[in-house]
């Protein structure tokens with residue numbers, strides 16, 4: 080097996096890249112359980128790296144449970160490295176535009192925000208992994224140094240320092256955007272809402288992935304829009320052939336997609352698909368709202384590009400935030416409206432004028448000097464490790480029939496149990512044990528699909544408590560399947 084020399088990607092240390100290259104070979108089956116890995120000396124010369132880089136990489140793969148060292152013999156792929164549950168197939172939602180039913184989401188949301196539960200339900204970042212002390216210090220400094228600014232109305236587009244910082248970060252996603260073409264928003268949620276509101280009329284049809292992030296369903300519902308859900312694959316996202324068919328009908332007003340590590344499936348389109356998607360949008364003259372809140376949370380570099388990076392006609396409205404990487408509570412996000420910038424800015428100013436200044440200045444200061452890249456490296460590593468541990472726990476504790484996604488970034492897993500399994504029943508049973516999960520129907524536009532599925536948040540620091548919660552969920556799932564068999 081010959082490996083090409085590594086070219087150092089920005090924002091990633093070398094041994095992690097070596098480990099990730101090998102991990103990919105293990106996960107895609109090139110290196111099989113029981114196979115011997117190249118000797119340290121051989122890999123060192125193949126990749127043109129140092130001995131300690133290879134040793135660190137092997138240590139990391141050991142920590143991830145993928146390889147083990149045999150004395151005097153070398154490193155081997157572990158027998159259990161691949162014995163993970165199956166992945167779910169592409170979804171097959173109903174193919175008609177539907178009115179949205181999100182009644183269940185409202186019932187479930189309060190449990191998902193309750194931090195006294197083992198919170199495997201909400202897609203919240205683990206606060207322990209965020210640089211909160213540093214953000215708090217910056218905020219205090221800003222309050223002292225800008226005591227009046229903190230109480231003034233901000234600029235309608237948002238604070239210029241912050242827009243400049245976001246414009247710099249956008250280069251990593253392949254987009255070169257002038258800061259004056261950006262609007263600062265209250266999180267990605269507001270960015271998405273502004274775009275929808277600016278571009279649609281009640282009764283319009285919006286194409287979405289299925290399953291999809293439930294807050295978008297709420298936004299569509301509140302604006303009187305219909306959802307046309309398309310089959311979506313857990314690895315590559317929405318089916319472009321189905322999208323082409325849908326656009327041909329002339330009934331679609333716009334599309335909404337989470338481009339990188341979607342919620343809940345974790346899918347990530349590759350660059351070829353992103354280009355094909357843009358070509359389709361151009362052909363049918365359709366705008367796209369791209370939600371990229373998880374783009375920075377890739378497990379193996381480089382950062383996946385935004386769809387906006389391929390946007391030849393400026394018709395992609397890009398939305399993102401720092402909610403998943405720095406602080407969900409500061410409510411700082413941004414939107415690049417492209418050719419619809421004026422409409423989006425107008426909507427922002429009608430809705431709430433501008434954002435509060437202190438959170439904006441805090442995030443700007445952190446991005447400028449706070450070590451954001453170092454923080455992201457740690458966060459990505461933590462999420463990758465936690466995702467691997469949760470996958471292992473699913474393998475260890477859940478029914479053998481369980482299918483689970485294998486995301487390459489972000490922090491959610493989507494589990495599918497056999498038809499007839501009732502994830503809502505599991506949700507209620509789990510609450511009796513102080514555990515929250517997100518039942519699948521929440522992510523269905525019609526409220527009719529995915530009753531046998533649920534989502535788990537992996538952005539929790541893996542601890543005995545979390546392991547116990549996974550054991551309980553596995554046990555409850557097995558019990559329910561057994562009861563179904565007995566017809567109870």
Ligand SMILES: Cc1ncc(COP(=O)(O)O)c(C=O)c1O
Pocket residue numbers: 202265266267268269292337341342370372399400401402403407411412
């Ligand atoms: C896909 C997706 N978009 C947007 C959001 C919300 O982002 P924000 O908190 O910045 O509004 C979430 C949060 O879970 C999400 O998963």
